[in-house]
Amino acid sequence: MTADYDVVVIGAGLSGIDAGYHLQEQCPDRTYTILEARSEMGGTWDLFRYPGIRSDSDLYTFGFPFAPWTDEMSLADGPAIKRYIEDTAAEFGIDKHIQFDSKVVAADFDKPTATWTLTLADGRTVTANFLYSCAGYYDYDEGYLPDFEGMADFRGKIVHPQFWPEDLDYRDKRVVVIGSGATAVTLIPAMADDTAHITMLQRSPTWISPLPRTDPVADFTRRHLPERAAHRLIRAKNIGLSTAFYRYTRRFPRSASKLLRGMAVKQLGDERLVEEHFTPTYDVWDQRVCVAPNGDLFRTITSGKADVVTAQIDRFVPEGIRLVSGEVLPADVIVTATGLKLLLNGGVEPTVDGAPVDLPEQFVLLGAMITGLPNFAIAVGYTNASWTLRADLTSRLVCKVLTWMRDQRYTWVVPEPREKLPARPLMDMQSGYIQRAADSFPKQGPKAPWRMRQNYVLDAVTTLRTDLASCLRGG
Template identity: 50%
Template sequence: TDTSTDTSTTGGERREFTCNYLFMCSGYYSYKAGHTPEFAGIEQFQGTVVHPQQWPEDLDYAGRRVVVVGSGATAMTLIPAIAKTAAHVTMLQRSPTYVAAGPDKDVIANTLRKVLPAKAAYAVTRKKNIALQQFIYGQSRTKPARMKANLIKRVRKALGPDYDVATHFTPTYNPWDQRLCLVPNGDLFDAINSGRASVVTDHIDTFTPTGIRLQSGEELAADIVVTATGLELVTLGEMRFVVDGEPVDFAQTWTYKGFAYSGVPNLASSFGYINASWTLRADLTCEYVCRLLNHMATTGTVQCTPRLRPEDAGMPERPWIDGFTAGYMQREMHRFPRQGDHEPWINPQSYTRDKKMFRTSALEDGAMQFTSARMPVAHTG
């Protein structure tokens, strides 16, 4: 297609926007609501239940007993902040998460800025951070037992020899099978050591009028329960796509380099890394889209569509994000496109591979097909 039409409703008014190329930068989770499991007895709880995605501005937790359900990045961030004024905060988790403490200021970067021009200092710092992240992730994949032992050792050092690290901070999976949580300056550990926060590892049996009863029989008294239980992953901003009158089911498409979709013309979407800085991949995607649009302008073509080549027939199917067991991914991965086992039908989640694939690979690769004729119009809504 050389045109796309987006229909939206604002204040009851229906509006249409037409473009020649659509680049979706709508994020990856639903803005309507976060993920909340079915909790038995929640209707009888007499306190306040809050999901972080619908956090009320007037929520007052000072002097209150707060239970945060969940142990992901959101919970790790909330607990030290709430613990400053709450009577007590309990992090209730079904199973532990890998947690590492790190400084919120980059000493090397700050030093470089004192001796180098700002642009040079930024470039060196960026390369250093990328290399460090890739090294840590690589070690987690190739030497998981060693990385696990190192992470657990650091937690023991932060919490002391008497803390039950085995129960509360030792996951059953390997590092980076799910995301690793970084707590700035060890603030979560400080809150625990001060007694203002605690961790309970158990399963919820039911909510009660005054708190949560666990399967172990223990009851956690609570005035406020924060359900930091995750987000709902969505494809392309929960918009409907129609090409030539036919709805697009993205689960039936193949991903092209992790940013486009087989059979869907003039469409790109930005999705970052689950194992590195999100913007690293967003930057590469933007660079490639610019290459693509400049190429179309130079060649006088109006449509680019990824299509399977004869040699791509029968390639093995893999999930769009492979080898990552986080619940919010597993719940929705069946809605996402498939990836194959060779370029360009892959989403490698590797900055090294993506740099080559986005910056230096040929635009005319036989899979991305360019045409100058006007084709069916794509609609979204």
């Protein structure tokens, strides 16, 4: 059986476009297509439309290593990121390989023919020798919403950021944003000027780091070096700084907590306020650290346009939200920034010869390939650094595997550990959205190449230098 393509990539977001580039550059003899469920490329940056949507990571590391980021804003907004993805896809001809409105609903690998058959929502089928999932790990169709009592009683509007209505009018309205994660931290300063008042209602505090939205060092470097040389240098600098800061927080948690707490006190000028609302009980990077560009959240609070309430919700009431204390927060609009649902492969559960593969019982090799799934890889980015750093490594790995398969004359390969591995969570963080999905994800082992170390330099060395014969079985 001759497959339609050598490689099918699922998803035309950052990871999918990155995959297309590497397939063209490193495996020019392989045919590929990108199947995108939506009608436009961009992935997350096409889906999310809420006010202020932006990246928490600098675009020199969050962007593509092969397409220099030239905007003066290091922390870019959603529309700018989407344009960057589209422009990059067009520049390298990747857009010509994308099939839009092509949602994959089933994927089965046939061992005798070494072929994946993908069934699309419209009934079409597409076949390929290798399947590379770049669909991210969020559920695009459903966000996470706790079962708040009395939601139907509320007289105003309830909005989830993942499905933001274009016609939502919150001008001069009282708004309560439930949550303390990246979305809430973004929404408060973005909405505050137009509301009568806005409140961030959080169950518990989150670590927040005020970072400059522009990078003076990057600006200087771009003025004095050729574009690509400047991009490489800035990217290396930012990778080094983010890696060093993460290692510092892990080794000196008390010092790191004191540092971020001190930044908040400097911004807000009120130690009591910081102690109550911006000092978590967990260490820095036990959960993802949120970013406030130029300290925008803190400035909005000190201006009096916004406030923070740390309390437990009792129930929704007609006029707003009643807290366990009995206090009622009045609201005309309630935004439930309560988190995302994680979902691998866009919800597709791959099968092999028609039989399901129990993903929670499988192990992940080099952060990408999964035991029990032949000719398969998935792009899962970093949780403590820019997503694309890890996704780009995975695309390079996929090309390395494809080349090795050709050299070995294998039609299929599958990860296989040489010894029994003790299981560890794939993403070892305390964040609620990760903990809720932990039991549905495959596991990782205790050491490389079966462990993702959340360190780009170490992971790059392991990914690109590992002897594939030591961890893959082929035929």
